[in-house]
Amino acid sequence: MSESSRDTARGAGWGPSEPGLYQRLMPVQVRKLSWLDPRVLWAARNGVLASWFGDPTGRTRGRLVAAQAAAGAPADKVVRPDVPDRFSFMVLGDTGEGGASQYATVPGLLKAGLDTEFAVIASDVIYPVGSADDYGTKFFRPYQDYPAPIYAVPGNHDWYEDLAAFTRVFCADAPPPAPEPRPRPLTRAWLRTLLWHRARPSDGEHLAEARESRSAPEQRAVQPGPYWAIDAGPVRIVGIDTGLLGTIDAEQGAWLREVSRGPRRKILITGSPLYVDGEHHPCAIEGGGTVDDVVRDPEHHYVAAIGGDIHNYQRYPVDVDGRTVQYVVSGGGGAFMHATHTIPRVSVAGVGEREFRCYPLRGDSLAFYSRVYARRLRLRRFFTLTEDEATAVVAQRLGIEPARAPAPEVRITLRVRLVAGLLGTGRRPDRAARFRLPVRKLYTQLFSPGSVTYSPPFFKSFLRLDVTPEAVRLRCFAATGNRAQELDPPVEDEVTIPLT
Template sequence: MPKNTPPPSDPSAAQLKPQDASTPQPVFAQPEPSPDPTGFKTPVTDQKDKEIANLEPVPQPVGNAVEPVLTLAQVYGDQGAAKTAAIQSAGQIVFHSVGDTGSVDGPSTQSLVADKMVSDFTEDDDADVPSFLFHLGDVVYYFGEATYYYDQFYEPYRSYPAPIVAMAGNHDGVVYSSDSAPTLEAFLNNFCAPSPVVTPDAGGLSRTAMIQPGVYFTFDAPFVRVLGLYSNVLEDPGVISDENGSNTVLDQRQVAFLTAALQRIVSEKYVGAVIIAVHHPPFTGGTDHGGSPQMLADIDSACTAAGFWPHAVLSGHSHNYQRYTRTVNNTETPYIVAGCGGHSPLSTIRGTYRTPYTIDDTLTLNSYDDTDYGYLRLVVNAETLTIEFHPEADGGVTKTPDDTVTVNLSTRALS
């Protein structure tokens, strides 16, 4: 194991049981590539049912764990040990992240982004090949129904040859009054299955369901931990707690989870990258959505209690790309919005800014793109976390990002 390789998760932390030879094995992509579809099998017809959403209860994770944990080794099944060993030997991990991929107007925009991500698997050096996609929510529109999972998820990612882990977005959990399905039902079936089985929603495609322990959890991979939060179903703002008793639907479980995960990072002296992922962005300049200041206060309270702050925060929800730098206690942290994964139309930024644009003494807008669909490519090694934005308009052969930020994991310096 290379020097300074982050240690594996504490085996006492609540995790799904390792798979054995009798356990169904995961499948990620079709055995042969096929052309992109030109239309949906099930056109979206539920826009008319859109109504004001109310907060929905958050399901308990597997085993009611305070900190549910899923590892990269687990999602690769019997190949997990070899996969993690190869990453550690290479000295870095590469992965994708993006949100708001589900399209309601047809498959073209979501396919463009998915196809460009697939082109990243043709790298000559295995160390540069992505190991997974961390989805930032809004997999399916408008109301997360099972009937739309084939067209909006399984079909566009039929050739993506790696695991897809996901946070639920508001559209994945919201239900309307005439819908008998409970909140998050289809999301739980397709991302929080007990084992990697093919669900009926896959429509005959080979990708198996993900085995996440719940809608909030720690995802532990070599060199990086992603702490995922579920920000519920409102259009705005994101909500992860009872917000000092202002709502009776939610409780403090997610704040307790985040605090416990960060405290474990401190107690283990973990040296890898730590990323918080949540669908609703703490900050956004998009015209269609606002920020979530109380959600940010809940995240800050967990960080303060644990004495540890993330190296980056990733979100979706606003249908564009934005990168901010937030300064807290003289430490700079990137806050990135990547809700440009294929949902149409894109959302414009409120105004035209020459970046970097100082918002106040704690927040700067460093970069934005409200005209291109695209995704994030993240590279983590023992010293740095690099986050790149790749617009699909650059084409599959172009590997140079349009925007990038690198975080020094020990000093927290940005470059």
């Protein structure tokens, strides 16, 4: 087994190394996605409009599901593939930026997932707005050699064009839903409708051609809607659609409660994680209750809840009335990396630093971002931290034992402490709001989405789950973009979840 980031800095991808072969998979020309481009931000405006003028996605989803039901989708929305009691599947989240960091995950994914029965994408299949024209280079091409079906739950970016392209790709060209009734003039809904971003009439002209990259019968997955369940061996995998704002509508909530009943062990896949960055986000259900209420109910027998949306890996083993539920963030499948060094010392739901896991390690995250900011501000000598300096200062500021010990001769100088403070190491949001230097807020909230890099290490990740009647073995694999980690993807975290 290859070294991981918990073993050595080289295992994390730092230092001289041979670049991976992922670049051979990429198109000749790749349009670099910039989250600082006003055109991109304007196209992705629907999330802001929904928060200002009311979220219409629940009603849109209801009409979409009704159209699929009329077209013959199963009423219980359960897929029942021919899967043995012992099988494996992959999970990767927030994949579709289409750049080097997405393609860098592919060789390791194929290596670790060659014998798996299917894969699931958890959130944001396509950036920036879920356009059908982007599926060719951001879904079909990168995963053309994955031999099994791929299912998906949508993220907020897939909803920026009302999920039209997502349903065309994953739901067997389902018929479009009935149009929304026209709102009364001069109302909030009317204003939202005027500003709402919609797909171009010509969007998806090349979708049929793109499908040829994954046209083998064994690669074909047809799911009954944006939310679904898969009965596979001894487990039921339940996928929910959290829309634009991270909530679910009453109709989906009623289905979730119904499909969660019974003794079969269950794994939730959601576009919005329930525990993330040291905080609990239970996910509200319209009309009352939360998704986490459903997960915690002992009669529903959930053993894990895996969510995307946040672009890194985190795991919280939470004790729920004497049983452990593994709450996992798995959003490192291709998009820009969300920092982990800004996660404060973890103390939530009985989970502390000793039990908490994340990837990239906080020190590697700080070292990565110090280089990003050094490049953007052209202050390389000041901002750039070595991996050892970043690891040491994170451990000092949070009062934790580093997962990878820094070199004994490393010194935490005033400059190192100042850079760590400017980049928000381990600070909670309420304290960050009082931080006087605007650099910290500006770079972590604005430049973080613009921090896509085009050379390793990328700190991407994906999951493999091996299921038997007795247990589920969950492993988080790293993808750095280096050749060594392509040939033998390192395991950054592993846990065995009992089913009996």
